[in-house]
Amino acid sequence: MKSITKQQIEKDIANKKYNPLNDILFKFVFGKEERKEITISFLNAALGREGKDEITDIKFRNSEFSALAENEKSTRLDIFCTTQIEEKIDVEIQINNRKNIEKRTLFYWSNMYLSGHKKGQDYNELKPSITINLLNYNNFDATEPMHSMFAVYNMNTGKKLCNDLELHFFELKKFQKKPIAELSRIERWMAYFSNKLDVSELQELGMQDSKIKDALDASDRFMDDLDERLAYVNREMAMMDYKSDTEGYYRDGFADGKAEGKAEGKAEGRAEERYDIIRNMMKNGADDETINKLTKISIEEIREVRKNNQ
Template sequence: MNKLLNPKNDVVFQKIFGVKENEKLLISFLNSILEPMGNGKIKSITLEEKALNVSLIASEKLSILDINVTTENSTHINVEIQLINQYNMIKRTIFYLSKMILKQLVKGDNYNQLNKTITINILDFDYINDEKFHSSYHLYEDMTKKLLSDIIEIHFIELKKFEKSKKDYNNKLHRWLSFLINPEGKEIDIIKKEDTEIKEAMDVLYNISGDKELIQLAEMRDKAIRDEKSRLQGARDEGIKQGAKDALAKSTIKLLRKKFKDIPDNIIESILNLSLEKIEEINEDLFDIESIEELKKYI
């Protein structure tokens, strides 16, 4: 038996939910998210299929495989799975939601032709400052919480929070998220005996896990994600180091000013531009430095 591909990999996710022959699975998944939040049941969709672009899959661009559909009542829905926290998810979401709305009109169209637009973000990291794993947002009046319009709707589903939460396998969304997180889990063996759509999704996953070309694309995507995670971690580490350097430089300059009163601006600027190690050296020798001339030897 082939090793199962990871449904959270966006190449694999797109192959399960983003192709016409699996529309039934996507409709089921969408309904499990939207129906409990007061949306009507989706019966049919028009799916915007995307071809897998090898060069983009191998890149660190993280939003290339989102899924776009229009429902039978002209609601526009975007679904995107994100594995990396780039700390810009809310602004990104609003930006892409705005683009979805703009695409609905051409010059001269009436604003009344705008249809409800929903974006669903599935995140493999904690992001929203709330214990709930599923958060939804609308346009409300600040004080009364009265709904201004249902024209936009934003959902965040945080998989890490779901993993820690109490599961209710009678809940369809819980079943779908369990499939995404661990399709080989014992609970999935039980669920798929009773849930034909989860069973069908498992059959699709088994099938595509034997596709050599898709395996290669999924591996390329995994590598791109790992590289991007490494880049972001490096940037964070560098930011932490820079912050520590700046703080130490300022405290060292403060002590030097107490000792020497007037320090030329060019000396101050030079200290601020030194490496962390050099600033630490000045700090350690601070009480042995007897003059500005001696201080210059460290710069």
């Protein structure tokens, strides 16, 4: 089964149909100084920035935050950058629904908001912080739009407290295809990330938006590197394994939520068995390579567990 999966991934690569949500590829395209113009274009589209509010420059920052106190959880963001006016922005990709994205994004936001604020500094020196979540699943009700933005408001008057907190969620499954020429700026980027376009449509999309073309060209260069390509393939297989573990017990025709919940519990339990093994070995000081050698669990899955437990 794994060989069939790998063959399909390799076939897609040969046909230049890549998964832009693969975090290894995503960080290569959107997390490098030499390609920051691609990231700036995406950020302006995602945040609706234009004119005097447009982001014109960014600096990539260390995406790993140490725990604030012993035994507390540390944080590793997918992409962390600051703008020319020192706004802090975190961009996160979430492939599978772990049922915790609201609290997870608040945790990431709080670490980012406090980062760099030194003892003795005035609270007014804290900079606005923004999280952008690209979700490969539907998190909110079907009636909610593809893009949801949350901030702090007065519940009675609707007045916004301040601009320091913005949480953006893009539910990519809600993207609806239409002629490329009719797509808005943000819809073009959602089309790029959605995995709903074929190769000819992606090429047309690149012709409509020069920065998306740059992103597609960067993906081609990524795949030309055999080491990067192998890491991408292994990551794809690890994500498919996780999806299989968590969804494999679902069957058509569930009559009620109780039966569905039972099936989900079995699937999560199956996946958790492996995660418990990984976590226990990590607690005992084992590195990723040792865990991989002893358990045959992929390096990519081990790294994902390590990331989520820091």
